[in-house]
Amino acid sequence: MSAQAATSRGIRLWRAVALPLVLLAAWEASSHSGLVDPHLLPPLEDVVARAWNEGRNGDLLTALSASLGRDLAGFVLGAAAGTAAGLLLGFSRFAENLLGPTLRVHRQIALFAWVPLIAVWFGAGEPGKIAFIALAAFQPGLINIWRGVQEIPQRYRELAAVLTFGRLDFLRFVAIPAMLPAIFTGLKAALIYAWQATIGAELFMTIAPGIGGVMMQGRQLFQMDLVLLTILLLGLVGAGFNTLAGLSETLLLRRRLS
Amino acid sequence: MTDLHLANHLHAIDIASLATEEPTAAPGNTVLSLSQVSKTFHVAGRAVEALSDISLDIAEGEFVSIVGASGCGKSTLLRLILGLDRAYQGSILLDGKPIRKPGLDRGIVFQEHRLLPWLSVEANVAVALRRSKFSPRQKRDTVRSHLELVGLEKFAEAYPAQLSGGMQQRVAIARALVNRPPFLLLDEPLGALDALTRLRLQDELKRIVRHEGITAVLVTHDVDEAVYLGDRIVIMQPHPGRIAGILPVGLPANRNRSDAAFLRLRDHVLGQLGVGHEPAAAIRAAE
Numbered sequence: 001m002s003a004q005a006a007t008s009r010g011i012r013l014w015r016a017v018a019l020p021l022v023l024l025a026a027w028e029a030s031s032h033s034g035l036v037d038p039h040l041l042p043p044l045e046d047v048v049a050r051a052w053n054e055g056r057n058g059d060l061l062t063a064l065s066a067s068l069g070r071d072l073a074g075f076v077l078g079a080a081a082g083t084a085a086g087l088l089l090g091f092s093r094f095a096e097n098l099l100g101p102t103l104r105v106h107r108q109i110a111l112f113a114w115v116p117l118i119a120v121w122f123g124a125g126e127p128g129k130i131a132f133i134a135l136a137a138f139q140p141g142l143i144n145i146w147r148g149v150q151e152i153p154q155r156y157r158e159l160a161a162v163l164t165f166g167r168l169d170f171l172r173f174v175a176i177p178a179m180l181p182a183i184f185t186g187l188k189a190a191l192i193y194a195w196q197a198t199i200g201a202e203l204f205m206t207i208a209p210g211i212g213g214v215m216m217q218g219r220q221l222f223q224m225d226l227v228l229l230t231i232l233l234l235g236l237v238g239a240g241f242n243t244l245a246g247l248s249e250t251l252l253l254r255r256r257l258s
Numbered sequence: 259m260t261d262l263h264l265a266n267h268l269h270a271i272d273i274a275s276l277a278t279e280e281p282t283a284a285p286g287n288t289v290l291s292l293s294q295v296s297k298t299f300h301v302a303g304r305a306v307e308a309l310s311d312i313s314l315d316i317a318e319g320e321f322v323s324i325v326g327a328s329g330c331g332k333s334t335l336l337r338l339i340l341g342l343d344r345a346y347q348g349s350i351l352l353d354g355k356p357i358r359k360p361g362l363d364r365g366i367v368f369q370e371h372r373l374l375p376w377l378s379v380e381a382n383v384a385v386a387l388r389r390s391k392f393s394p395r396q397k398r399d400t401v402r403s404h405l406e407l408v409g410l411e412k413f414a415e416a417y418p419a420q421l422s423g424g425m426q427q428r429v430a431i432a433r434a435l436v437n438r439p440p441f442l443l444l445d446e447p448l449g450a451l452d453a454l455t456r457l458r459l460q461d462e463l464k465r466i467v468r469h470e471g472i473t474a475v476l477v478t479h480d481v482d483e484a485v486y487l488g489d490r491i492v493i494m495q496p497h498p499g500r501i502a503g504i505l506p507v508g509l510p511a512n513r514n515r516s517d518a519a520f521l522r523l524r525d526h527v528l529g530q531l532g533v534g535h536e537p538a539a540a541i542r543a544a545e
Contacts, residue, residue: 158342159372162360169388177376 042225047232050225060214064233067198067210070126074133075194079187081134082141086186089142090149103142111136111197115204126208129201136197140189148182149175180253188245195238289440289473290316290339295348297334297499307498308334312348314492314501318440321467321474323488325481325527331499332477336445339475340366352441362389365434367447371426373418373433380405380414383433390437404432407466424455428462435470442467444476448483460486468511481531485524486513493530503530 024044030036031043038046054060088095089103114135122128152175160170202212211230218226297309309331316322324332337343338350341360350357352364373382383401390397405411408428418426427447434442444463448456464487467474478484484491488507495502505527513520 155368155370155372156374159368159374161342162340162364162366163386164360164362164389166389173374173377173385173388177374180376 039222040224042228046225047228050223050229054226054229060229060233063209063211063214064237066208067202067212068237070129070201070210071133071194071198074130074197075137075191077130078134078137078194079141079190082138082186082190083145083183085138086142086145087149089146107139107143111193112200112204115200119205124205129198129205129208132201132205133194133197136200137190137194140193141186144182144186144189145179148179148186151182152178181249184245184249184253188242188249191241191245192238195234195241199234287318288315289318289353290475291349291351291354292335292339293349293351295335295338295346295350297331297338297343297346309338309346310498310500312499312501314504316473316475319471319473321476321487321489322492323484323490324475324477324492324494325479325484325531326494326499327479327496327531329499330494330496332494333445334499336366336443336475336477339443340364362386362437363439364441364443365437365439366443366445367427367430367434369446369449371418371423371430373426373429375418377417378414379410379416379418379421379429382418382429383436386433386436400436400438401432404436405429407435407469408432408462422455423451424459427451427459431463431466435466435472438470440472442470442472442474444474444478446478447476449478449480456480456483463487481524481527482515485509485520485527486515491527493527495531 027041028044031038031041051060085099085103089100090096115132118128118132118135122131156174156178160174165173198210199212199215202208202210203216207213207216211233215227215230218224218230292312292314295309295312296307299306299308312335314322324335326332334343338346339352339357341357341364344358373379374385377385380401383404384397387397387401392400402411402414405414408431410425410428410432413421413425418429421429431447447463448459451459460483467487474487476484476487485507491505491507492501493503493505494500505523507523509517509519509523
């Protein structure tokens with residue numbers, strides 16, 4: 001049984017990496033065969049060499065930590081505001097009536113449409129970038145937690161009523177545990193949105209140290225190896241966030257078997 | 259066709275005579291009194307009468323079974339007694355005072371266990387003591403003793419999902435009793451369990467209720483269960499939900515399910531619910 005499970009896991013791993021391997025092979029083949037101009041698509045080893053160099057002189061690490069710091073600041077601000085707003089809208093009928101419709105319309109406006117406004121209000125420098133990232137993290141936090149409150153099962157609300165729970169006991173024993181999956185979904189989405197917005201802010205607002213800045217630099221100097229390197233890095237960081245969020249979710253929710 | 263009419267006719271007489279024969283008054287000291295309770299739901303703009311003119315007195319220490327088909331409003335009635343729903347006509351008095359909201363004087367076991375999946379068995383019972391004035395030590399002790407009462411002291415650390423359906427419902431019973439309420443309300447508590455577990459838990463319930471000496475109201479659609487557990491049986495019929503008859507059981511506390519008197523009573527209740535052999539037997543007797 002365990003052998004079977006092991007094989008199927010091995011097979012699954014192979015299937016997962018099959019497409020990336022094929023793409024890498026195609027990449028290598030096309031840049032070496034002269035089919036594609038190596039200036040447009042430098043071979044893989046050039047990108048690896050570039051990574052090695054950039055990594056050694058510390059530039060890439062500086063850029064990465066600048067991006068991550070910005071991302072974290074925006075995420076914390078946006079997710080906290082989104083969570084607070086979601087709780088307010090979920091628990092207060094008055095707040096929902098007052099703010100709900102506006103926030104639903106706000107959701108329909110493309111995120112990047114706010115860039116000009118934010119750039120004028122907060123400046124295109126660091127505060128503007130962080131405000132934009134926070135805005136990106138705000139919506140998924142808000143929507144998921146708002147829905148999470150609405151979806152607290154009626155049977156548990158009744159149980160709390162029957163046990164004559166006060167507001168705090170209701171939050172502690174019923175509402176928050178019942179909402180944890182929704183909170184996680186919201187925070188996970190906020191994390192991903194914030195990371196995307198970080199790169200967006202670095203590309204569309206003023207140049208500043210960061211991965212987006214490195215990417216722009218690569219484009220302007222026509223160094224496609226650098227551009228490709230930053231794209232790979234973005235994917236890796238995003239995947240890292242996802243894994244981290246998934247792990248903490250399983251750790252915290254492992255007891256909820258039913 | 260005519261047989262059916264005759265049956266219905268006889269049936270109506272039967273119910274009418276019972277209603278006059280058996281008054282709604284409880285035999286002892288009345289602790290819960292419902293009089294002329296009616297409840298109307300509004301579904302899609304239409305008024306649906308869920309309960310109509312329900313009058314019932316329940317005595318201290320009594321075990322009352324309310325039996326009826328689904329839709330007869332028996333669970334709605336429990337919600338009113340619980341204080342979860344205050345939109346009704348008539349009066350419901352608990353110890354002479356109208357019920358305004360849920361209180362710890364009424365423990366409830368729902369059909370689904372409603373245990374909180376994120377709390378251990380022990381914590382699920384202890385959570386009912388949040389409003390209790392006990393010291394932490396007293397709380398621990400009373401949770402312990404109630405887990406022992408339902409035979410689950412060894413599973414205190416387990417989580418609800420790790421238990422069988424019967425065990426989950428035992429935890430729910432312990433939770434309902436941990437505040438030592440004078441009243442235990444049971445809303446089809448065994449309805450979702452398999453037949454064998456249900457029989458076993460009926461005995462458990464009987465033992466526990468007697469042990470605690472509390473007043474119990476059981477809502478069920480299982481006639482056998484109603485007769486087995488109840489001191490009195492309230493028979494309800496739907497559209498609108500109303501009391502069709504109240505029967506004293508008058509059987510010894512240790513009932514035998516295959517006893518002739520038990521079976522007679524069960525068939526009688528089934529007859530009043532419009533199923534079983536009672537109407538047919540009545541027709542034969544009339545002929």
